[in-house]
Amino acid sequence: MTIREYHLYRYAIPVDSQLILRNRFLKRREGLLVQIKCKENEGWGEIAPLPEYSTETLEQAQQQATQWLKDWDAARSRNEKLAFDGLYPSVAFGLSCALAEMKGALQAEGNYQAAPLCYGDPDELYEPLDQMQGEKVAKIKVGMYEANRDGMIADMLLEAIPDLHLRLDANRSWTPAKAAMFAKYVKPEHRPRIQFLEEPCKTREESRRFAAETGINIAWDESVREPDFDVIAEPHVSAIVIKPTLIGSLEKCVSLIEKAQSFGMKAVISSSLESSFGLTQLARIARQYTPDVTPGLDTLDLMEYQVVRPWQGSDLPLIGLESEFVTQIF
Numbered sequence: 001m002t003i004r005e006y007h008l009y010r011y012a013i014p015v016d017s018q019l020i021l022r023n024r025f026l027k028r029r030e031g032l033l034v035q036i037k038c039k040e041n042e043g044w045g046e047i048a049p050l051p052e053y054s055t056e057t058l059e060q061a062q063q064q065a066t067q068w069l070k071d072w073d074a075a076r077s078r079n080e081k082l083a084f085d086g087l088y089p090s091v092a093f094g095l096s097c098a099l100a101e102m103k104g105a106l107q108a109e110g111n112y113q114a115a116p117l118c119y120g121d122p123d124e125l126y127e128p129l130d131q132m133q134g135e136k137v138a139k140i141k142v143g144m145y146e147a148n149r150d151g152m153i154a155d156m157l158l159e160a161i162p163d164l165h166l167r168l169d170a171n172r173s174w175t176p177a178k179a180a181m182f183a184k185y186v187k188p189e190h191r192p193r194i195q196f197l198e199e200p201c202k203t204r205e206e207s208r209r210f211a212a213e214t215g216i217n218i219a220w221d222e223s224v225r226e227p228d229f230d231v232i233a234e235p236h237v238s239a240i241v242i243k244p245t246l247i248g249s250l251e252k253c254v255s256l257i258e259k260a261q262s263f264g265m266k267a268v269i270s271s272s273l274e275s276s277f278g279l280t281q282l283a284r285i286a287r288q289y290t291p292d293v294t295p296g297l298d299t300l301d302l303m304e305y306q307v308v309r310p311w312q313g314s315d316l317p318l319i320g321l322e323s324e325f326v327t328q329i330f
């Protein structure tokens with residue numbers, strides 16, 4: 001018997017991503033599941049580059065992961081370690097999760113209390129918010145319709161639910177004038193219950209100015225993935241959003257989290273539309289490293305199936321490794 005073993009599986013499941021990826025159509029979500037074993041220990045990870053967001057394609061990720069696994073096996077047989085340097089973010093994340101799981105470094109329990117996500121119809125939020133225990137926090141995608149409508153909806157929800165906190169995500173879609181229009185409709189006394197508004201404007205400078213002028217806290221999401229980004233303490237920047245599939249290894253994510261926390265900022269673990277498999281690992285990472293922050297993982301319902309590991313409380317059908325949607329590569 002060999003000491004080490006590794007396997008790679010590829011999944012492709014039907015998805016309706018129109019809402020979240022705006023005008024980008026994605027009919028199938030595809031990704032890889034990696035399994036590594038060392039004696040009696042095993043660990044798994046998901047490698048799922050997100051089209052339009054990741055720089056790498058699935059083919060490139062698969063090729064790189066395959067080579068890394070070979071090199072890792074060889075390195076381990078010389079009792080050496082192999083780093084994740086230079087790997088694509090999705091590959092580094094998936095492989096580092098598999099290793100962490102194998103070493104027992106990733107705790108089993110997760111935080112499955114994700115912030116309910118709303119794409120425009122605020123009525124959809126009342127029921128999930130009613131079910132929520134602890135902190136009541138929801139996330140609304142803004143910037144798709146009129147800015148004044150977004151402002152009215154946010155203000156109305158904050159008025160109607162006095163213990164509600166909101167997260168909003170504009171994905172850099174507003175000009176300073178549109179962002180100001182949004183703010184005009186949110187009463188100043190409601191603004192402190194906006195935990196953050198992700199990237200209101202096209203540039204960080206415009207977003208900073210918006211925050212200073214309105215007193216509405218903002219968060220960096222797209223910026224975190226830009227090469228010149230560094231976590232620094234800034235007025236009105238209350239959080240950074242971390243999408244590990246787009247960031248890199250677990251170690252890299254943890255160092256960003258710790259830096260944000262050292263400045264009193266929230267680090268929000270968030271989805272890149274991983275399968276239920278990847279989402280459960282993100283829920284575990286969230287619970288372990290950001291215990292006081294509700295993660296942004298409410299994206300499972302865009303999919304028609306769950307893959308291998310079920311998300312707590314989801315009724316979606318679960319498919320296994322033997323299903324027609326999964327192929328073993330090696």
Ligand SMILES: O=C(O)CCC(=O)c1ccccc1C(=O)O
Binds near residue numbers: 117169270271272299
């Ligand atoms: O962050 C969340 O709460 C949900 C995930 C999400 O919004 C998202 C998911 C995939 C790609 C981009 C985005 C985004 O933040 O715009």
Ligand SMILES: [Mg+2]
Binds near residue numbers: 221241
């Ligand atoms: Mg965002």
